[in-house]
Amino acid sequence: MQKDILGNALLDYFYGKYTEDILTETNISEEDTLPLPYLFRNYEQMPAIEQKALTLASGKVLDAGCGAGSHALYLQEQGLDVTAIDVSPGAIEVCTGRGVQKAKVADLLDVTERYDTILLLMNGTGIFQNLEKVPHFLKHLKNLLTPGGQILIDSSDLIYMFDIDEDGGVWVSTDKEYYGELTFKMSYKGDSSKEFEWLYLDFNLLKELAAESGLQAELVQEGDHYDYLARLTF
Template sequence: MLSSDPIGQAVHNFHFKRINKPVTIYADGFDPDYVQPSYFFRSFEQMPQIEQLALQKARGHVLDVGACAGCHSIYLQNKGIEVTALERSALCCGVLKDRNIQNVIHSDLYNLHSPTFDTILLLMNGTGIAGTLHGFNNFLKHLKKLLKPDGQILIDSSDLIYLYMDEDGSALVDLNSENYYGELVYQTEYNGQKGTEFPWLYLDPENLKEHAKQCGLKIEKGDHFDFLATIKHA
């Protein structure tokens, strides 16, 4: 039996029923990964350093894209920052509202056209929403329309090149492959029900910089394989 929202169901069950049964995440070429729903309810102290840094940099009216259970939105709201939680899962939206997030929008990112924001926050590998490298320009162009003239996009990602590196530091990547090495296809499962497969993009800093330039944006990038980028109008 297929369910289109395994993560939403897991988050909903944890919040309302305290059931902490894991979500299984599948990707071709990788062993299954397991995520406890409680992870989506983590406190600021429990967050990775990149997420903490992004939240500390957030300012003005913030759009939290893919808010899920609202851990980022709650932190910002408690600091007195105006935040709008954007979430395509109806189940997650129910959790967000029950957790007293003041502004919740149940929508896909690409269906949101107003208002504009001072900070657009995309965490937990925010580049993944673009799906593929080919789709990343349209993704950035849409975000640009939602960004105020002096606004900032805070987005994190990982360069998966490390998966292909030898001990001497060289990387074996098939440059003739039809697919960029950071493009994965995921499927999630919860309580025996699988969702539909979906593409997810991990992007290296140089590709991010080049695509931002093409869209009339500029970035300040972080270091190493996991990084936080601040993107602004050029």
């Protein structure tokens, strides 16, 4: 069984046992730190892209991959009907403890209820895992939208991490179809997760794949470092 690295770390922080942060590592980067306090940030501490997404959220909302529930809590405080889901049992325990009224352990692909707004934040395209699975996820997300509904999703263009030749070609590892496909691993207090796939999509490719799935992608806002917020509708 996959260890709940994220959940265990969130639980430690929530119950006052914070002594260290999560360590992350990918196939294209060295070991890095994911500070636990950042996962408990309030609205004022969030990046502008996340703040924008929250201001655009309306109606009945699904916060997919909710983590510690910071986005769900804010929207709940604004009077919205929010359901927070995550595959991490520890994360959902923390969400409930922090006051999220509707929080449950669930995989996005198992959701059948429809929503006016679906939030996929903190590199929301990561949940797609790899390029091949994007159409399947987009089709499913489209089926979860009410008429006039929207998907608010963010990601980053990782092109800046690679060498580009004179013809515009990107030098990437030959075992990956696309430079935004990463192999990821998380560690916490001596425990490590199994390696898992995590996808960063540049906006132009997201727009192209969305169109193939009958969705229109709008670039809502760009961040300071190749990151962006997109709005998908049909």
